[in-house]
Amino acid sequence: MATRAGVLLALALSLTTTGARDCIELTLPGKFDDSILNRTFLNLNRRHESDFGMLDLWERFPKVIVPGNATSAQCRRDSQLFLEGLDRLELWALKMFDATAKPPSGILSGNANQYGDFDECLDIADTVRGKYCLASLEVSLDRPGYEHLDYLIHSGHYLRSNATDMGHRVPRYSSILWGVCIPSSCSSYDLEEELSQRLSGLGISVRVQNTMCTVKDVKRPYSFGKALSITFFLGILLLLSLGTILDDGAEGTTNFEKLLNAFSLKRNVRKLFEVDEEARVKGVDAFRGINALALLLAHKSMAMAHNPYVNKTHFSKVFGMPWAVIGRSAIVYTDSFLYISGFLNANNLLQELEKKGTIDIKNRLISRWFRLFPLFLSLMLFCTYVLPDVNNGPQWNLVVEEHSRVCEKNMWKSFLFIHNFFGFENMCLTHTHQIGMDMQLYVATIPLMLLLWRFRRLGWSLVAAIAVASTALRWSAIYWYDISMFVYFGITVQKLLDAAKYSYILPTHRATIYLIGVCMAYFLRNKKFDFTLSKTQARLLWVVCFALAAATIASPYRMGLAGYQYEHAPAAIFAAFSPIVWGLFMCIMHWGICNDYAGIGTALVEWRVFKFFNKIAYGVYLTQFPIFFYNVGVQRHSEHYTPLLLFPVPEMLAVLATSVITTVAIEMPFNKIYRIYFGKPQTNKLKEK
Structure with missing residues (x-):
């Protein structure tokens, strides 16, 4: 017995580096006795109850975690077998012990999240089968003298969560994730009770969700939705194969031949890489490309907050620096897309009004549906029914499986483009709230443009009233719900969700910048600002333009610094007026580019890369988050954080490649299907030309 205990002690020292006193827990009797362990931990709790110190966390944190007092008799028997096997140095038992996380070095540097060994745990299939669970530990040190220690243990409180x-979708940044390997017969409730008892008196609360436990080769139940999804994707593959193989280069004469041509990869790839030199509104492609890149990096930084780092406090320090305001002001980049959407929608509607004097509402709505829905539907089906079976990992159940369950329950809201009215908690593909807003604002723009066309004074009065009301709604939401449109340092996850639910994802609150785009389209088409500037005036125009942009982005920088305490006034001012100031910046820049005042910036604005990116922009927007969270879900171990991780070349190439594939395989074919079955005959188009 002494020899076995000595070997176990050596193993513990090599694995945990926690000191010789851990042998209290490792030198276990040959026969498991619940009362011995219970009395031992009860006495330790009593002894340290009055003089609690941080060293208790190291001394008393359990290294051998097994639900010995489980509700299930089978779990209790398997726990007994595990302890006996550990005493006899049986390999499977040592693997179960080895796969469980241990207190590491560097906790005060942010190395708190410990996944253990996910794969080693799942590979245990001997006397007892392994189950991997990721527990959430909440450490509370809100007592005088522990403030800085609390700050370090929670990795700087970049985001506050529980x-x-x-x-x-939003990281539980303040929670400590702890990987535990237990017998598969034990439940998450058994583990939660065991950890809660063992950690009582240490200021640590525990939560273990059943969905955060994994057993190898346990598949999701087959469902009608999964069968439908597989059928849908097989149908797409069949059409792509037939269309590509049977494509002889000739234009189809029947609708079926045109349908196959629409799914020809050869045609679509060639069309994708052909830079269309048709007359387009100058600047739009560059606006979209630059803002998409900025938003991509902002989204990546949020996904990174899910990952464990050995120096996670450095992560907080970097994002608490003044320059990080560029990323924290991400709402202005989404405002840019709303401006572009408002401008393009109004411009197209005005074109139709100039030609016909009316708007074909039915045709417009069908066209919009074919533009947005097929790729949107494909991604929802893939993320809900296919992606969960592709891989696994410590956080896979949280960021992939849990999201799949949310989609399965709430996908119908996305089908109707109303999903943005139900908050992030109940939204399938949370980043697609912009699609819902865009569709709703587009539908509202049609009668608005008709009104502007026929009753100009009444129309402009309505536009002004809606813009003012939207600004007032943003201001009042800040005061009513104590929220902020700027991601200030130390914001809680709940406040982020409240900000989204009560303002950020609502078209009523975001209409101001959209209407600025509508107004700009009207003024440019009607040449309301058609005048000439001297070189000095043009330079002054650009100075004013970029000053507005810098003021919008940098004005709330103080809110992004560590230690910031929430204030209503700065949050309300930013929420209410940043869309207006940013809209003025967009208008001035847009007017300057359209009137050839870009100077040396003309080459950038007309860069062919932006024109190519415009064709895959929708794919980039939709596919980035599934790729980001796939990588979060499969991550096994902590890594060393550096700011360069914000620019992961392989991941960005994956986003680019996936966007190209989805564009040529789904988006372009369905756009052609619309033209085949709902568009005007080609002869009519030629007559119009």
Whole structure:
């Protein structure tokens, strides 16, 4: 017995580096006795109850975690077998012990999240089968003298969270994730009770969700939705194969031949890489490309907050620096897309009004549906029914499986383009709230443009009233719900969700910048600002333009610094007026480019890369988050954080490649299907030309 205990002690020292006193827990009797362990931990709790110190966390944190007092008799028997096997140095038992996370070095540098060994745990299939669970530990040190220690243990409180917060899209940054390997017969409730008892008196609360436990080769139940999804994707593959193989270069004469041509990869790839030199509104492609890149990096930084780092406090320090305001002001980049959408929608509607004097509403709505829905539907089906079976990992159940369950329950809201009215917690593909807003604002723009066309004074009065009301709604939402449109340092996850639910994802609150785009389209088409500037005036125009942009982005920088305490006034001012100031910046820049005042910036604005990116922009927007969270879900171990991780070349190439594939395989074919079955005959188009 002494020899076995000595070997176990050596193993513990090599694995945990926690000191010789851990042998209290490792030198276990040959026969498991619940009362011995219970009395031992009860006495330790009593002894340290009055003089609690941080060293208790190291001394008393359990290294051998097994639900010995489980509700299930089978779990209790398997726990007994595990302890006996550990005493006899059986390999499977040592693997179960080895796969469980241990207190590491560097906790005060942010090395708190410990996944253990996910794969080693799942590979245990001997006397007892392994189950991997990722527990959430909430450490509370809110007592005088522990403030800085609390700051370090929670990795700088970049975001404040707790175990009950939604974690599948917004990270539970303040929670400590702890990987535990237990017998598969034990439940998450058994593990939660065991950890809660063992950690009582240490200021640590525990939550273990059943969905955060994994057993090898346990597949999701087959469902009608999964069968439908597989059928849908097989149908797409069949059409792509037939269309590509049977494409002889000739234009089809029947609708079926045209349908196959629409799914020809050869045609679509060639069309994708042909830079269309048709007359387009100058600057739009560059606006979209630059803002898409900025938003991509902002989204990546949020996904990174899910990952464990050995120096996670450095992560907080970097994003608490003044320059990080560029990323924290991400709402202005989404405002840019709303401006572009408002401008293009109004411009197209005005073109139709100039030609016909009316708008074909039915045709417009069908066209919009074919533009947005097929690729949107494909991604929802893939993320809901296919992606969960592709891989696994410590956080896979949280960021992939849990999101799949949300989609399965709430996908119908996305089908109707109303999903942005139900908050992030109940939204399938949370980043697609912009699609819902865009569709709703587009539908509202049609009668608005008709009104402007026929009753100009009444129309402009309505535009002004809506813009003012939208600004007032943003201001009042800040005061009513104590929220902020700027991601200030130390914001809680719940406040982020509230900000989205009560303002950020609502078209009523975001209409101002959209209407600025509508107004700009009207003024440019009617040449309301058609005048000439001297070189000095043009330079002054650009100075004013970029000053407005810098003021919008940098004005709330103080809110992004560590230690910031929330204030209503700065948050309300930023929420209410940043869309207006940013809209003025967009208008001035847009007018300057359209009137050839870009100077040396003309080459950048007309860069062919932006014209190519415009064709895959929708794919980039939709596919980035599934790729980001796929990588979060499969991550096994902590890594060393550096700011360069914000620019992961392989991941960005994956986003680019996936966007190209989805564009040529789904988006372009369905756009052609619309033209085949709902568009005007080619002869009519030639007559119009």
